[in-house]
Amino acid sequence: MKPPPPLNYIRSFESSARHLSFTTAAKELGYTQAAVSTHVRALEHYIGRQLFIRYPRSLKLTEMGEAFLPTLRQALDQIDQATEAIVASSRNRTVVVSCPMSLAENWLAGCMAAFRKKHPEIEIVLHGTIWEDISEQIADITISTRRFDDRPPAAIPLWNDELVLLCAPGMLEGEHALKTPQDMLKVDWIFVHGRQEYWQVVAEALGVDLEEHDKGLSTNASNIALELAAMGAGLVATQRSLSHAYMDRGLLVEPFPVRPPSPWNYYLTESQLSKGNIARTVKEWILSRAREDAARP
Numbered sequence: 001m002k003p004p005p006p007l008n009y010i011r012s013f014e015s016s017a018r019h020l021s022f023t024t025a026a027k028e029l030g031y032t033q034a035a036v037s038t039h040v041r042a043l044e045h046y047i048g049r050q051l052f053i054r055y056p057r058s059l060k061l062t063e064m065g066e067a068f069l070p071t072l073r074q075a076l077d078q079i080d081q082a083t084e085a086i087v088a089s090s091r092n093r094t095v096v097v098s099c100p101m102s103l104a105e106n107w108l109a110g111c112m113a114a115f116r117k118k119h120p121e122i123e124i125v126l127h128g129t130i131w132e133d134i135s136e137q138i139a140d141i142t143i144s145t146r147r148f149d150d151r152p153p154a155a156i157p158l159w160n161d162e163l164v165l166l167c168a169p170g171m172l173e174g175e176h177a178l179k180t181p182q183d184m185l186k187v188d189w190i191f192v193h194g195r196q197e198y199w200q201v202v203a204e205a206l207g208v209d210l211e212e213h214d215k216g217l218s219t220n221a222s223n224i225a226l227e228l229a230a231m232g233a234g235l236v237a238t239q240r241s242l243s244h245a246y247m248d249r250g251l252l253v254e255p256f257p258v259r260p261p262s263p264w265n266y267y268l269t270e271s272q273l274s275k276g277n278i279a280r281t282v283k284e285w286i287l288s289r290a291r292e293d294a295a296r297p
Contacts, residue, residue: 005042005046007079008039009042010075011029011076013040013051013068013072014076015028015029016040017051017052020058020059022036022059051068052065081127082138093122093123094124096127096140097139097140098139099127102145102223103143104129105223106226106241106246115282118285122281124282140282141268141286142270143158144266144267146267148264152269156268156269157265157266158266158286158294159241159266161266162239162259163238164237164238164259165202165235165254165255166243166246166247166252166253167232167234167236167252167255168229168230168252168253169252169253171255172253181208181256184213185212187234188216188217188235189215189217190228190233190234194220198237199237201260201261202258206258215234217234222238222239222242226242229252230251230252241266268283
């Protein structure tokens with residue numbers, strides 16, 4: 001596998017793109033203008049595409065540069081947040097909890113808010129992750145999502161997750177309402193990159209042939225998929241653990257009562273360097289709330 005580009009290449013590109021100037025980026029980063037320019041060219045060589053159109057006195061992002069920039073900014077923000085979390089966690093009564101952004105927003109935020117009311121003496125740093133490997137080194141407690149055949153060593157499953165099929169309530173009304181599973185073939189399906197398997201499982205459980213469907217939207221984030229479905233953009237197949245916040249508010253409903261086992265699950269691990277009883281208190285709270293939610297109908 002090709003090694004990733006050096007981080008200074010990424011930071012030089014991001015700063016140059018923000019200022020549209022190698023000179024200004026160099027002043028911000030403490031490099032020479034030549035060094036920043038060299039970093040950006042090396043990054044362009046690495047990905048095999050031009051990121052800037054270079055004019056005599058200015059820069060303009062290419063289409064590839066425009067597309068590349070948001071993802072890199074997100075990753076750099078996460079690295080900066082992880083660094084801040086390390087500083088915060090040096091205090092004795094601070095526990096860093098790392099969790100995928102989807103579950104952090106839809107479940108863990110409420111779980112930790114309730115924890116703070118019960119344990120105001122323990123400070124929580126809740127670190128939502130996109131690239132798990134960045135945060136695992138700094139967290140006292142890590143929640144990760146993995147396929148059943150890639151379970152982390154010594155990890156505790158939060159629950160045995162199920163898949164649910166969801167849509168906006170309006171899709172169950174009117175002339176084109178979803179009445180039978182075969183009606184699914186007439187509307188858009190919303191796919192999450194890396195989780196297309198969910199649709200295979202749900203379609204098989206409902207007796208629907210995937211080969212007969214050719215309409216869909218796709219996204220790289222479960223939360224975006226849920227928002228699209230809530231806006232009436234189509235059907236989404238997702239983990240039940242992510243659906244509670246939307247179903248409780250009536251934003252999404254299940255058109256058909258099918259909940260096959262999810263091939264992906266959420267697992268909790270505690271760092272060997274975590275803060276003993278304090279981290280254990282947080283861990284037991286999370287597991288207790290997970291057991292309560294697993295018992296919900």
